[in-house]
Amino acid sequence: DTAVSQTPKYLVTQMGNDKSIKCEQNLGHDTMYWYKQDSKKFLKIMFSYNNKELIINETVPNRFSPKSPDKAHLNLHINSLELGDSAVYFCASSLYIAGAKETQYFGPGTRLLVL
Amino acid sequence: AQSVTQLDSQVPVFEEAPVELRCNYSSSVSVYLFWYVQYPNQGLQLLLKYLSGSTLVKGINGFEAEFNKSQTSFHLRKPSVHISDTAEYFCAVRSGNTPLVFGKGTRLSVIA
Numbered sequence: 362d363t364a365v366s367q368t369p370k371y372l373v374t375q376m377g378n379d380k381s382i383k384c385e386q387n388l389g390h391d392t393m394y395w396y397k398q399d400s401k402k403f404l405k406i407m408f409s410y411n412n413k414e415l416i417i418n419e420t421v422p423n424r425f426s427p428k429s430p431d432k433a434h435l436n437l438h439i440n441s442l443e444l445g446d447s448a449v450y451f452c453a454s455s456l457y458i459a460g461a462k463e464t465q466y467f468g469p470g471t472r473l474l475v476l
Numbered sequence: 477a478q479s480v481t482q483l484d485s486q487v488p489v490f491e492e493a494p495v496e497l498r499c500n501y502s503s504s505v506s507v508y509l510f511w512y513v514q515y516p517n518q519g520l521q522l523l524l525k526y527l528s529g530s531t532l533v534k535g536i537n538g539f540e541a542e543f544n545k546s547q548t549s550f551h552l553r554k555p556s557v558h559i560s561d562t563a564e565y566f567c568a569v570r571s572g573n574t575p576l577v578f579g580k581g582t583r584l585s586v587i588a
Contacts, residue, residue: 402564404578417575451519461508461570462527467519
C-alpha cells in the first residue's frame with residue numbers, strides 16, 4: 362500500500378502552460394506539505410496545510426496555488442509555468458504540525474520539466 | 477533562524493568500509509534532528525531521528541548518529557557500507573512550529 366502518492370510522476374510541458382500535481386496520503390495524517398527540490402538537490406518547503414487550512418507559505422510566487430479538498434489530499438496548481446519551475450516536487454505528510462518530533466512521510470516526487 | 481550545514485557534497489567510499497557523513501546545525505532553541513535518505517529517483521525516507529534522551533541514535537539499515545550539543549553536530553555513521561547504500565543523504569532540523577529545514581545533501585557513492 363502506498364502511503365503518500367503523487368500523480369503524475371513525470372510532467373513535461375511548455376512555458377506559459379498551467380499544470381496541476383496531485384497528492385494523496387492514506388496514513389490518516391492531519392498535515393501535508395509541498396517541497397521543491399532543485400537541480401542541485403536542495404530541498405525547500407513551499408506550503409503546509411493542517412486539516413485543510415494553510416499554515417505555511419514560504420515566499421512562493423502567486424503562480425503556485427495549493428488546494429486541499431480534504432485532509433487526505435493536497436494538490437498543487439501552477440499557472441504560467443516558467444523555465445525556473447523545472448524541479449522535483451515532493452508531497453509529504455505528518456501526524457500534526459505542532460508535533461515537531463513527528464516524522465514526515467514523503468511521496469515519490471513529480472519531476473517537472475518546463476521547455 | 478535555523479540552518480543545517482552538510483560539509484561534504486560527495487563522499488566516495490569502498491564497499492565494506494566505514495563512513496561518516498557530517499552535519500552541523502545552528503539554532504537558538506532546542507531542536508529535533510533527522511537524517512533522511514533519498515535513493516535514485518525516489519522520495520525521502522527517514523533513517524533516524526533525535527528527539528531527546530540518549531545522544532546515540534540507531535536507525536534503519538545499520539546507520540546510527542550521535543547528537544553533540546556542544547559542537548552542534550549530528551553526524552551519521554555506518555561501520556560497513558554496502559553498494560545498496562549509494563544514495564543522497566539529507567540532514568534536517570526542526571523546533572517548535574518551524575518548518576523542517578534541510579541541508580544541501582551528501583551524495584554517498586559506494587564503490588565495489
